[in-house]
Amino acid sequence: MHHLFVTVGTTEFDRLVAAVLAPPFLAAAAAAGFGSLAVQLGRSPAAWRMATAAAAAAAAALPAADGAVRWADPATGIAIEAFTLKPSLEPDMRRAARIVSHAGAGSVLEALDLHRPLLVVANPDLMDNHQQELATALQRLGVLVCADSPDDLVRVFESADFEALVPLGRPDPAAFSSIMLEAAGLPIAGASAQ
């Protein structure tokens, strides 16, 4: 059985949390072979309440010592873990066979660098919705699939061809260094010697 990781980053995205904890998505995840799910909830108290309510409905114990709440979804049997924030999400991302993420550049790049099949969900409620731009541009490159809103999540999760995704190339590690040295009027040769 595969592991699925969902992350909303450091802000709030209640509609995505609600969508991934709802029966249609859990059924789609189970049908796609996922037996466990971890959801990173972000700062939102409402998202935390959704997770604890779902855990209570499944007669699960209260939050464990590590601050996460865990329960088994009664309908699908998927083992669900929910937590708010962690210093690093890399272990959770490494464990996952597929990642569902908000469209924040940091989360998206972290998942792509780990070569995890990635479904990005744009947040249509943000005032300046440039996140949609990034998700769309990266989808055009074929490195991820993108849903326009949490309402579109189940459809994309079920229909997208995750096998066909291609890796995003690594940035040139020396590029920013040479830009800074040029701007400061310093010799670029000095950078490569370090």
Add this chain to the structure above:
Amino acid sequence: MLRLLAGLGPKPFRPRLYVLAESDTTSEPRIHELERQLGSSSSSSTDYRITRIPRSREVGQSWISTVITTLQAATSSLALLCTDPPDMARLAGIVSTRIVYVESFARVNSLSLSGKILYRIADCFVVQWPQLAARYPKAVFRGRLV
């Protein structure tokens, strides 16, 4: 931001002053980790320091209250420029300081508000998507940096 700096190396730009939002609870351990990888000492301020200012706008904050919080953030930023004048600033600067602005990787087709303001002022204006480079002649494009 930390992804960007990882490629910079420990020299010659030091000391580095990291300016974080007061509400940022996740970046500080990452900065220490990055600096540790660069070989810096956290006990000495000759390599780097971390300071905090109020955020001008939280995600989801109303535009009216943003006016007040932005003024508070601007005041703190100006105070910082007086107490810690940079030789080289990425975001904000004073006369004789060279300003390098790097637009977010998240901006594909249009500049952020910061980018629109700094496009006229910055000595070096960097974008990370070819679509933006095509629209803004002054912009430098060397591929993705983060």
